[in-house]
Amino acid sequence: MRAQGSLRVCLLVALLGIANTSYAQHEAHEQHDQHGDSHQGMQFDSKGMVMNSNVDVLPQNCSAISEDLAFTVRAGTDYAIKNAGRIFGFSQYEFRAKPCARVTVTFINEDQVRHQWMLHGLPRYLYAQGMFHLEANAGETVSGAFIVPADDATYLVHCDITQHMEKGMKAQFIVGAGGEQLWSVPSVTADFNIEKRMPYGAYMLIGIVALISAALISFRLLGKNS
């Protein structure tokens, strides 16, 4: 468990590093993408937005829709109350579907601010930027559908308003047997909470501990012999 944890740290750090260094290229590229002509199939109005809704195009390796599923997800601060250290919440944090299932999500926002139900990691040939996205304005309901690919996988679902994921709006969507569990999904998995770096006074601390233990040990030895 521990080794796995530190492996993940390395991976995460590596990923962030890559994201950082290639930022300039990404920026230019994605802005073209975002501001360009990729907004077909998008609903965008006073209720909120639905991005990449797909009810009929099958992903590769899916010959037919395996099942039709419907989830109703409520969002708001009320749903965070039972999760320690969280402020925002969903009514459900774990979703399961068979491979090639068609999933309809109805997203109800009970707060007076925007919230999102954003799923990442879908194939980019079918879903622009690999995501399915619902965004509901204060008190509004939006819904959309997507068809999951044939592979077993666990997808990240979150609200990407700054700090909403960190403060509770994080869920996982498991297809088939699923992939690796995600960290810090409220009421599902534990927080990661990396230890902070050792303070610079650590050397001093080592010295003091050594001093005390030496005193204790030699005191014992001397006491026995005299």
Next chain:
Amino acid sequence: MRAVIMLVLGTVLSALLFPPQWYPPKLRFTLAEYFGPPAAVSTPNSTMMAMPELTEPMCPEDLLGWREAQIIEGVSIAATLACVADNPYAIAAFVKGTNNVSTDTLMRAGLTPDALVKGADLDGDGDPDEIHIRLEIAELNGGSPDSQEPTAQYAIAPGITPGMWVFVPKSFGMATENFDSVIAKELLRSPSPAIRVEQGDRVFITLENTHYLPHTIHFHGVDHPFLRADGEGNDGVPMASELPVEAGQARTYELTPRSTGTAFYHCHVQPQSHILMGLQGMFIVEENRPNNTLQSMNIGAGQVRVVSQASREEYDQEYDLQYTDIDSALNNIIQETNDPARIQDWLHGGYNLASSHSDYYTVNGRSFPYSYRESLIVTEPNERIRLRVLNAGGEGLALHTHGHKATATHLDGVAQAEQSQVTRDVFWLASAQRIDLLLNTSNDGTHSYGPGVWMLHDHTGRGTTNNGIAPGGNMSAIVYRDFIDENGWPITRGEDLGMFFAPEFYRRDLRFGELEPSSAWSLFLLLRLLGFALALGLVLASIVQILMPLVRGRR
């Protein structure tokens, strides 16, 4: 007897192993006289210093053509001659209102349809007078339970990412540039947008609190009633007018300002921390004029690309300059823990503002060298430029214009009579003060000494450093057209500015020579320190051993 031997042994050992770096200097000199200079760390040979490698261009290329003068949705947007420009689609939406532009423009702007709604022309003079602005709160460089890297990153200078809270226009979609990036999108930045309304407008400002702590908006220096029309509090002060807006809640403030001027808006919850966390922005009330459709928000302050009718009459250009200071000990609290209760503990009492001071100084949300990308004032000779200056920080600001003497036309938004307007080259702004400056670039030996790259900065030493390292801080410049290249980078005659784009320069990691001891040497010192501690322990134990019988015997 054994104890005495141990004592002698311990004393000798600890004396021998006493870390030499802790010897008093006098002893070190005496030793050096007898035994020669210490050979442990020798002065390295002189070498050419390698410049840190540039990890980013000084002035990124304007791939999307945002710097150019352009017309979008019928709005004529002036060119930006500095390197980095605001998104012109957002500017067009801020002029027309997000309810009056095409979906395509909104998508390109990243704004929601209700972010800035412009309504009726109440006085029939050709511009909308009902303005409804929706602000959210974004946390930049915040912490995460899954990562040590900050989330929604916004660097004020290379590698410097203090935690921040900012008011932001209501936007849609992801908070970052894209899913693979950890960099906040361009609408989410410091400072909070400069807001512009017209005298007499019916203004509604809704705070949609997307943040996890309670906040308010207080309109400092803007004419507003203490109570709303419905009798609810409207001053944004939790001690005086109303309860703060909780996480996930919203509240609308109402104002119809009768007087004009440069003012200030900020959160008034726990003002000792929330304002300095970044919940602060400029609020400008422009004079009422016909056909005066304003650019109601200026993202990240800076150059106003669509100026008001009144400014058009008297000035060639207008800039919003918001100065502030940051104490990273306060701002980085949000990176230390993910638990809002612990964050609140630290903000309330763990951090003591009374015994702290700032380490970063920004102009329009950036410190040098990034400030050079966005905040240069680019001018031709013989221009009249309006600088609206706010010091939103906790420390004083001594704003110095190299090569120019500017004139203070307005103080805290109030126009000064012509004969009492002060012309000088250093303007002192205490916390929260505003000064409107007229910068006249006529080469007459007083107002301007002629074309060049003239620094514009805070003259209080600290103000031009990044955590004590110069050059940094709120440095910007007044640059004449002949001294700026086509990409918007100043043509300077001094040192290569590239070295300041290396994060290690400001992390104190840059070494002017090979002074770092080798790791083998560090290990030796560490072992020696351990040995010293063990020997000292032996001495203490022997002393106790020797003294014990005496103490017992006396009893």
